[in-house]
Amino acid sequence: MAKVTLTVNGEARTASVSPETTLLRLLREEFGLTGSKLGCDVGDCGACTVMVDGKSVNSCLMLAVQADGRDVVTIEGLATMERLHPLQQLFEDKGSLQCGFCGPGIIISAKALLDENPDPTEEEIRDALAGNLCRCTGYSKMIEAVRAVARAGRDERTAGSVA
Amino acid sequence: MKRRGRGIACMWYPIGFTVSANPSAAVVKVNEDGTATLLTGTVETGQGSLTILAQIVAQELGIATDDVHVVSADTDTTPMDTGAIASRTTYVTGNAARLAAEKAKKILFDVAAPLLGVKPDHLEVSDHKIQIKGFPSRSLHIGDVAERARGVNGDPPLGSASFNPATAALDPETGQGKPFATYVYATQIAEVDVDDETGEVEVLRVVASHDCGTPINPMLVEGQVEGGISMGVGFALEEEMLFDANGRQINPNLTNYIMPTSLDMPKVEVDIVDSYDPTGPFGAKGVGEPTCVATAAAILNAIHDAVGVRVTSLPATSEKVYAAIKAKRAQEGKRLAAGT
Structure with a gap:
């Protein structure tokens, strides 16, 4: 067994895991964070996407011990009790998800994109979501939602610079 | 080089099969605070059918969608439903929900009519x-009427109903009859780039025009159409189950x-055609499966x-498209050589 200490959604967490444990299983089974989904378990579907040190990662392809000392953000880390994250809010407003299984991974991929590039083109959004498979929606309303969040951020920045 | 092309395909799709019993049932209870509860056996899988059913009940009772509490898919408490299948939920279950709400409303009208001094x-x-x-200034709050119906008239505002598109066997001699209650129609147009050196196809744009009756929730209709088109793109170009000699x-x-x-x-433009089906709940038919019927044909x-x-x-993989282009060129070469 190996001891891992990592930051999960801003909180320091420690666990003792067997060496073959993936980051996804650590999150779901040790920490009870079941928002990240176990889909294909081989890195094809993206349902397990989380952020590690600000980059989107398939958590089924990363060993828990590789996450030692790193900063992990999952879908559970986005909303507060008071309000949804703007991406979650826009996904809801625009009906971007249907069955919802791909949702946590898609939203994390979109967040990783916007954190790095707050004003992406549609092509950049499509590229950022390309590792997340969705069988229901055709992605159209997801792309629309990410664009709307980017637009709102741009408006905020413009208003800020005027003030 | 890349060559651009456009293709069109039209389709119809049946809603509400009649060749065997196809019922849905619903129970609607109007509560004393003016909200309502709907019991339905149908299942939400993300398509939004429970939202649609809540909207139908809300419209029938003149209350807000948020005021309708939906209890679904529980065999202990909800009426049996033929299923969230065959693009039938909005039409068949929706009709049952509307009829159940109408019955509860009738009780409320019978209670309210003497208080307002008119006939129901x-x-x-x-x-x-x-x-x-x-x-409209002479009115009563629906919750107050529900309370009075229960507490004074002893007739709580409940309604239960079922809807079954009239079962009608086909003529065994001719195969003719009315196998479905209603039909929806659609046309889709696809624009593609085909690389004539590799056979690679890129779908740039699909314009989809769908008649689904009156859309109860246009945003959900768009979601269904966009999702159906993604399935159609996969069907046309990518998706194929491959089997070995043993069928594995x-x-x-x-x-x-x-x-x-x-x-x-591709970029998708959804056009919802103005339409009204008098046999559907508030004119609605359905939209689920029909959305992916025309896509592959339009792309091909x-x-x-x-x-x-x-x-x-299908699928029209790059290999198949390139092989077809090569065969066509060979054919043209032969014709050229023969001087025809």
């Missing part, structure tokens, strides 16, 4: 109130069974428009 058929619902048609699937995974990603998805027609070849087995 002079009443209507609007904005949480039961009011006299043409005199050799690509039972997402590494080798290729389906559309956000990069494969667009490939033909772009490079002049007919690919007749």
Whole structure:
């Protein structure tokens, strides 16, 4: 067994895991964070996407011990009790998800994109979501939602610079 | 080089089969606070059917969608439903929900009519109130009427109903009859780029025009159409189950069974045709499965428009499209040589 200490959604967490444990299983089974989904378990579907040190990662392809000392953000880390994250809010407003299984991974991929590039083109959004498979929606309303969040951020920045 | 082409395909799709019993049932209870509870056996899988059913009940009772509490898919408490299948939920279950709400409303009208000094058929619902048609200022709150129905009249406002598209066997001699209650129609147009050196097809744009009756929730209709088109793109160009000689699937995974990603998805323009079906709840029919029927045909027609070849087995992979282009060139070469 190996001891891992990592930051999960801003909180320091420690666990003792067997060496073959993936980051996804650590999150779901040790920490009870079941928002990240176990889909294909081989890195094809993206349902397990989380952020590690600000980059989107398939958590089924990363060993828990590789996450030692790193900063992990999952879908559970986005909303507060008071309000949804703007991406979650826009996904809801625009009906971007249907069955919802791909949702946590898609939203994390979109967040990783916007954190790095707050004003992406549609092509950049499509590229950022390309590792997340969705069988229901055709992605159209997801792309629309990410664009709307980017637009709102741009408006905020413009208003800020005027003030 | 890349060659652009456009293709069109039209389809119809049946809603509400009649060749065997196809019922849905619903129970609606109007509560004393003016909210309502709907019991339905149908299942929500993300398509939004419970939202649609809540909207139908809310419209019938003149209350807000948020005021309808839906209890679904619980065999202990909800009526049996034929299923969230065959694009039937809005039409069949929706009709049952509307009829159940109408029965509960009738009880409320019978209670409200003497209080307002008119006959029940002079009443209507609007904005949480039961009011006299043409005199909206003379009204009662629906919750107060529900309370009175229970507490004074002893007739709580409950309604239960079922809807079964009239079962009608086909003529065994001719095969003729009315196998479905209603039909929906759609036309889709696809625009593609085909690389005539590799056979690679990129779907750039799909315009989809759908008649689904009156859309109860246009945003959900768009979601269904966009999702159906992504399935149609996969059907046309990518998705194929491959089997070995023993009938075992050799690509039972997402590494080798290729389906559309956000990069494969074309721009989609959805056009919802103005339509009203008098047999549907508030004119609605359905929209689920019909959305992916025309897509592959439109894309294959667009490939033909772009490079002049007919690919007749799906998916139209780059290999197949390139082979067809090569065969066509060889044929043309022969004709040229023969001087025809």
